[in-house]
Amino acid sequence: MGEHLPMEQFPANARAALQNDVQRHALRAAANVFDERRRTTVSTTPDWQLWRETARAVKEHTLLHLDHYLVEFERNAIARGAQVHWAADAADAVRILLDLARRCGFGICVKSKSMTTEEVRLNEALEHAGIEAVETDLGEWIQQLAGEVPFHIVVPAIHKTRGQIAELFAEKVGTPKDSDAATLTAAAREKLRAKFATAGLGISGANFAIAETGSLLILENEGNVRLTTSVPKVHVALVGIEKVLPRVADLDVFLRLLPRSGTGQALTTYQSLLTGPKQKGTDEGPGEMHIVLLDNGRAKMLGEEVTRQSLACIRCGACLNVCPVYQQVGGHAYGSVYPGPIGAVVTPQLVPLARAAQLPFASSLCGACRDVCPVKIDIPRLLLHLRAAVREGSPGKPAAQARFFERCTMRLAAFVMARPRLYRFASGGARLADRLFGPLLQRLPPLSKWRKGRTVPRLAHRNFRTLWQQRGKP
Amino acid sequence: MNARDRILQAVRGHLGRTDGAAAPPPPPVPLLGRVDLDAGEKLKQFGERLVAVGGHLHIGMQDGGLTVVRELLARYAPLTIARSDAPTVTALCEHDSLRQHGWLSPAASKAELFAADLGITAAQWAIAETGTLVLDMQQERHRFASLLPPVHIALLPHARLLANLGEALKTLPRPLPPTVTFVTGPSRTADIELQLVVGVHGPRELHVVVI
Incomplete structure (x- = not known):
C-alpha cells in the first residue's frame, strides 16, 4: 500500500x-x-x-x-x-x-x-x-x-x-x-x-x-x-x-x-x-x-477569482514537466496526490493550510507553469496568494514587522545606489569583507538563514566599473 | 441536510448566488478545425494521420472490402473471429470465400470474445484531422469485438469520413447513444521509460478498410 x-x-x-x-x-x-x-x-x-x-x-x-x-x-x-x-x-x-x-x-x-x-x-x-x-x-x-x-x-x-x-x-x-x-x-x-x-x-x-x-x-x-x-x-x-x-x-x-x-x-x-x-x-x-x-x-475555492481558477485545471501535467522544482525533487516530495506547480496550489486548498504551508514556497516563481497551462491558470499568482495566506495565519513574527524590516532594507539600498561615491565605497567594503570573512559571514545571521537551500554567490574580485575602464587595454 | 444539498448550498454560498438562478448561455466555441477539404483530401489526410499513429489504411471500395479482408485473414490465420452485427460485416462472414473461417456469433459470450484472435466491425464515422474512428455502440454491436482481440479490422464507409472533431461531435445522434468510442490507432503505452509499446489492453494492430 x-x-x-x-x-x-x-x-x-x-x-x-x-x-x-x-x-x-x-x-x-x-x-x-x-x-x-x-x-x-x-x-x-x-x-x-x-x-x-x-x-x-x-x-x-x-x-x-x-x-x-x-x-x-x-x-x-x-x-x-x-x-x-x-x-x-x-x-x-x-x-x-x-x-x-x-x-x-x-x-x-x-x-x-x-x-x-x-x-x-x-x-x-x-x-x-x-x-x-x-x-x-x-x-x-x-x-x-x-x-x-x-x-x-x-x-x-x-x-x-x-x-x-x-x-x-x-x-x-x-x-x-x-x-x-x-x-x-x-x-x-x-x-x-x-x-x-x-x-x-x-x-x-x-x-x-x-x-x-x-x-x-x-x-x-x-x-x-x-x-x-x-x-x-x-x-x-x-x-x-x-x-x-x-x-x-x-x-x-x-x-x-x-x-x-x-x-x-x-x-x-x-x-x-x-x-x-x-x-x-x-x-x-x-x-x-x-x-x-x-x-x-x-x-x-469558488469564492475568489484568484482561487477559482484552480478549478479550471484539466490535469494535463504540462506544468509538472516544465517545473524546475518538480524536475529535481519529483512527485513524492510534495506528500500529496497532486504534486508539482498545480499540486502546490491545489493541495493547500484541499487540506488544512497549516499542513501544506510549505508547498506554496516550493517554487522559484519562474512562471514556466503559467506559460504552458492550456487553460491559462496563473499559478505564480496563486502561489503568492497562498504564501500571503500562510504568512497571515502563521504564529511567530507578525507579517507587519517583517514588512517593516524589508522596507527599511530596500530604502537603505536605494539611498546607497543613488549616490555613486557612497555606492563605490560600500561595494568596495563589501568586496573586502567578502574576501576576508566571506565564509564566516555566511555562517552568521542573516545570511546563514538565507543560505538554507541556496548557495551564496561570492563577489567578483574586480567589479564591472573596473572592467569597463580597462576595456580595450591588454 | 444531505450531501447533495450541502454541496449545492456551499457552491451557491461561495459564488454569492441565490438558489436556482438560471445560467446565461455559455460562451461560443468557434469552429476550430479545417472544414474546406473535399472527399479526396479528407481520405488522404485520414490515411496519413492513421499511419502516423501506427494504423493501416486499405482501400476496398470496389468490393465492400472483401479482397482486403480475405488477404488479412490469410495473413493472420485467426482461429476465431469476433464480429459485430453490422450488415457490411455480416456480408463478409457469409461470403462463400470466407465462410470457412472460425466466425463467432455477434452475441458470443465474454469468454469467447476474450479468446478471439481477430475482430471485425464497421465504424460509423471517421475524422480526417486526427485519423480517428468513431464507434456508435447503438448502431452496431461492436464494443467488445473492437477491443478484446489483438487485431481489429474496421470497415469504414467512404461517405462517413468527416473533416474534424467538431463536425463529429455535431454529427453524433441525439439523444446520445450509451457509448460512443473514439479510436485513434492501436492501443499504446509509454509508461516504461517512454518506450512506445502497442497492444497494451486493446488491439495491437488496427486496419481500416474504406468501403
Missing part, C-alpha cells in the same frame, strides 16, 4: 529526493521529452492561443454557474438511467464506493487511472475491507506493485527505469529479470486480463462531465478504461464537481488542448463518451452506472 510522505516536511523530503540520482535523471529525461513533444505540437498549431482562451472562458463561465450545471448534469444522467451520488468529503466518497464494491465487486474491483480515487485514499479503504482493487493503467499498476503512490499525474511511474521495473516484475509477476518494455507490457496485459474477466465492479474517474447530456468523457491510450467501463457488470466513476462542462460541443476545444499538453498527441488513442448504462439486457456494457460527484474542498 502506497503511503504519502508527510507534506509538512517538504524541505526534508526534497533534500532526500535530491540525493537520489537515478530517480532525478530518469525523471528529468522523461519530463523533458514530454515537454519537447508538447512544444512541437503547440508550435505547429497557429490557433493555440485562441484555443486556450476559449477553454478558459468556458471553464470560468461553468464555474461561475456551477450549481446550475451540476443540477443539469444530475437531471440528465438520471434520465439516462445512471445513479448519481454526492460526496461532500473523502469519507462520503469512500463509504459510497465501499458499499458498491461490497454489493457487486465479487471481492475484486478493476480500476482505471483516477486521481480523485487517490485523493480520497480509496485503495487503502478497499484493502481494509478485504476487497482486492487492481490498478489497470500500466504505470499505475507498476506503482501499486511497488507499494508507491503515483509520481506524476499523467505518467505515474515516470521516475522508474526499465531495469527497476524489470526487477520489480521479476519478483511480483515472474517475468525474467532482464525483460524489455514489450515483454513487461505483455505480462501486464495477460495478468490484468484475468482480473478484468472476473471483476464485478469497474472504478474510473472522468476527465469531463457533460451537463446537457449527463455524459462522462474519459481519455486514455491503453484501452484499460474501455475495459473497466464495459466488462464488469457495474461501473462507478468518481468525479470532482469541477469537471462539468455545459455542452458536448465544448469537448471540441478541450479534446484539442488536453492530449497536446499532456503527451504531445493530437488525440489520445481512445476517448469513451459514456451516457448511462446499457439500455437493453442484451446490449454490451454495464447494467448499472454510478456517478459520484465529489466536493472535498472544491466548493470553497
Whole structure:
C-alpha cells in the first residue's frame, strides 16, 4: 500500500529526493521529452492561443454557474438511467464506493487511472475491507506493485527505469529479470486480463462531465478504461464537481488542448463518451452506472477569482514537466496526490493550510507553469496568494514587522545606489569583507538563514566599473 | 441536510448566488478545425494521420472490402473471429470465400470474445484531422469485438469520413447513444521509460478498410 510522505516536511523530503540520482535523471529525461513533444505540437498549431482562451472562458463561465450545471448534469444522467451520488468529503466518497464494491465487486474491483480515487485514499479503504482493487493503467499498476503512490499525474511511474521495473516484475509477476518494455507490457496485459474477466465492479474517474447530456468523457491510450467501463457488470466513476462542462460541443476545444499538453498527441488513442448504462439486457456494457460527484474542498475555492481558477485545471501535467522544482525533487516530495506547480496550489486548498504551508514556497516563481497551462491558470499568482495566506495565519513574527524590516532594507539600498561615491565605497567594503570573512559571514545571521537551500554567490574580485575602464587595454 | 444539498448550498454560498438562478448561455466555441477539404483530401489526410499513429489504411471500395479482408485473414490465420452485427460485416462472414473461417456469433459470450484472435466491425464515422474512428455502440454491436482481440479490422464507409472533431461531435445522434468510442490507432503505452509499446489492453494492430 502506497503511503504519502508527510507534506509538512517538504524541505526534508526534497533534500532526500535530491540525493537520489537515478530517480532525478530518469525523471528529468522523461519530463523533458514530454515537454519537447508538447512544444512541437503547440508550435505547429497557429490557433493555440485562441484555443486556450476559449477553454478558459468556458471553464470560468461553468464555474461561475456551477450549481446550475451540476443540477443539469444530475437531471440528465438520471434520465439516462445512471445513479448519481454526492460526496461532500473523502469519507462520503469512500463509504459510497465501499458499499458498491461490497454489493457487486465479487471481492475484486478493476480500476482505471483516477486521481480523485487517490485523493480520497480509496485503495487503502478497499484493502481494509478485504476487497482486492487492481490498478489497470500500466504505470499505475507498476506503482501499486511497488507499494508507491503515483509520481506524476499523467505518467505515474515516470521516475522508474526499465531495469527497476524489470526487477520489480521479476519478483511480483515472474517475468525474467532482464525483460524489455514489450515483454513487461505483455505480462501486464495477460495478468490484468484475468482480473478484468472476473471483476464485478469497474472504478474510473472522468476527465469531463457533460451537463446537457449527463455524459462522462474519459481519455486514455491503453484501452484499460474501455475495459473497466464495459466488462464488469457495474461501473462507478468518481468525479470532482469541477469537471462539468455545459455542452458536448465544448469537448471540441478541450479534446484539442488536453492530449497536446499532456503527451504531445493530437488525440489520445481512445476517448469513451459514456451516457448511462446499457439500455437493453442484451446490449454490451454495464447494467448499472454510478456517478459520484465529489466536493472535498472544491466548493470553497469558488469564492475568489484568484482561487477559482484552480478549478479550471484539466490535469494535463504540462506544468509538472516544465517545473524546475518538480524536475529535481519529483512527485513524492510534495506528500500529496497532486504534486508539482498545480499540486502546490491545489493541495493547500484541499487540506488544512497549516499542513501544506510549505508547498506554496516550493517554487522559484519562474512562471514556466503559467506559460504552458492550456487553460491559462496563473499559478505564480496563486502561489503568492497562498504564501500571503500562510504568512497571515502563521504564529511567530507578525507579517507587519517583517514588512517593516524589508522596507527599511530596500530604502537603505536605494539611498546607497543613488549616490555613486557612497555606492563605490560600500561595494568596495563589501568586496573586502567578502574576501576576508566571506565564509564566516555566511555562517552568521542573516545570511546563514538565507543560505538554507541556496548557495551564496561570492563577489567578483574586480567589479564591472573596473572592467569597463580597462576595456580595450591588454 | 444531505450531501447533495450541502454541496449545492456551499457552491451557491461561495459564488454569492441565490438558489436556482438560471445560467446565461455559455460562451461560443468557434469552429476550430479545417472544414474546406473535399472527399479526396479528407481520405488522404485520414490515411496519413492513421499511419502516423501506427494504423493501416486499405482501400476496398470496389468490393465492400472483401479482397482486403480475405488477404488479412490469410495473413493472420485467426482461429476465431469476433464480429459485430453490422450488415457490411455480416456480408463478409457469409461470403462463400470466407465462410470457412472460425466466425463467432455477434452475441458470443465474454469468454469467447476474450479468446478471439481477430475482430471485425464497421465504424460509423471517421475524422480526417486526427485519423480517428468513431464507434456508435447503438448502431452496431461492436464494443467488445473492437477491443478484446489483438487485431481489429474496421470497415469504414467512404461517405462517413468527416473533416474534424467538431463536425463529429455535431454529427453524433441525439439523444446520445450509451457509448460512443473514439479510436485513434492501436492501443499504446509509454509508461516504461517512454518506450512506445502497442497492444497494451486493446488491439495491437488496427486496419481500416474504406468501403
